[in-house]
Amino acid sequence: MGADIISIIFFIVAIVLAFIRKINIGIVALALAVPCTMLIGLPGKEIIAGVNGNLFITLVGITLLFSIVNDTGALGLLAYKIVAVAGRRLWLIPILLFVAGGIITGAGPGGIPVLAIMIPMGIAVGIRVGYNPVMLSLIGICGMTGGRFSPITPETAIIFSALENTGISSASAVPAIIVNVTLFNAVVAILLFIAFKGYKVKAPEQMESDEEGTKSFTTKQWISFGGIIAMLALIIFAKVNVGLAALIVSAVLLLCHIADDGKCIKSVPWGTILMVLGVGALLHIVAKTGGIALLTQILAGMMSPSTASTFMALSAGLLSFVSSALGVVYPTMMPMSVGIAQQIGGVNPVALMSAVAAGGSCSGISPMSTGGAMIIAIMAVELKDKFTKEQQNKVFVQLLVIAGANLLVLMICAFLFFDIIANILCPL
Incomplete structure (x- = not known):
């Protein structure tokens, strides 16, 4: 058995073990990387070399900055203000939630932190005005997913890494991915x-004023927003690394006591960071032994230029049901997209990356994933005794069916327009 196959087996075992035992896959991946390298004769330093220092700085910097901003309550208040604009024009609320999800996520924190804002807001607003709270939460998540791929999010840091030394410009690739994912x-x-019959909901005769949306931003909240602008200025004009720019701004904000440093440091998703870096280290071994090239060759052999995007979307979507998008799907399949496109010929790799970007988020609304589980949990808190066991089971099944339907819609969208948009915005 070749080293490439052995490394792939270790990678699959890491995913299966982490899924079955419900523990952080990054820890499992790092642990299995040691016997894997010993078995195939690679030195242990290759594991350390596989830990992406640039990605670590980016993830820590971005998440710390937005832990500070979130600690001031600025992001939550901004979201409520956006929704409060609708007033009695209920048809505007889903649109504003979609836009709010995209704007807040795209401002830098990425998808995972924004779930904690969009889901509670969607449920609270839905209960108050008569919309199905599950529907509003899911629409907020849809908007959030499009925003995940702005140039300063942790998700896009993985895309930049995948595009290194490929000759593909990230300046044109990222907008194409954003447009494809947002349209989907x-x-x-x-x-x-349509499915939840939102078009039939009418505004109540008497609507209470949204107290949360009428509050004014505090000085600390305005300063925290200024920190985001300062970070962008450092990135755009001073050409500072994204993570380092975020760390510089974070340090200044903490020195000014805009937020509590201990609380914000604890809010950094260290588990997610360990997951991404640990999986990356094992993937480095897989790539080093030719495992990624082998997987690329196998997938390419099953595709044609007309079905490549659809098949890639299906593969990423199915993988997302058993593993993390940020920790496994994106780091694994983004680099493969370029190789697959080259082997098939006539396929824009950015279309395949768009399929991976959208597919990796497909399972997020499943009740067995963070988004879906959070919807059920927050509905139980908001509705209390009214949210009976029967209703919980109904929502569970709803979310499961929607997650599956989501993947089917993605395959259709990938077939219809992913290649077209990629060829327009990022031609070969």
Whole structure:
């Protein structure tokens, strides 16, 4: 058995063990990387070389900065203000939630932290005005997913890493991915609105004023927003690394006591960072032994230029049901997209990366994933005794069915327009 196959087996075992035992896959991946390298004759320093220092700085910097901003309550208040604009024009609320999800996520924190804002807001607003709270939460998540791939999010840091030394410009690739993913999620949001019959909901005769949305931003909140602008200025004009720019701004904000440093440091998703870096280290071994090239060759052999994006979307979507998008799907399949496109010929790798980007988020609304589980948990808190066991089971099944339907819609969208948009915005 070749070293490439052995390394792939170790990688699959890491995913299966972490899924079955429900523990951080990064820890499992790092642990299995040791016997893997010993078995195939690679030195242990290759594991350390596989820990991406640049990605670590980016993830820590971005998440710390937005832990500080979130600690001031600025992001949550901004989201409520966006929704409060709708007033009695209920048809605007789903649109504003979609836009708010994209804007807040795209400002830098990435998808995972924004779930804690969009889901509670969607449920609270839905209960108050008469919309199905599950529908509003899912529409907010759809908007959030499009925003995950702005140039300063942790998700896009993985895309930049995948594009290194490929000759593909990230300046044109990232916008193409954003447009594809956002359009797909807009289609899903519209279908959700129709499926839940949101068009039949009328504004109540008497609507209470949204107290949260009428509050004014505090000085600390304005300063925290200024920190985001300062970070962007450092990145754009001073050409500072994204993570380092975020760390510089974070340090200044903490020195000014804008937020509590201990609380913000604890809020950094260290488990997610360990997951991404640990899986990356094992993937480095897989790539070093030719495992990634082998997987690329196998997938390419099953595709044609017309079905490549659809098949890639299916593969990423299915993988996302058993593993983390940020920790496994994106680091594994983004680099493979370039190789697969080259082997098939006539396929834009950015279209395949768009399929991976959208597919990796497909399972997020499943009740067995963070988004879906959070919807059920927060509905139980908001509705209390009214949210009976029967209703919980109904929502569980709803979310499971929607997650599956989401993947089907993605495959259709990938076939219809992913290649077209990629060729327009990022031609070969």
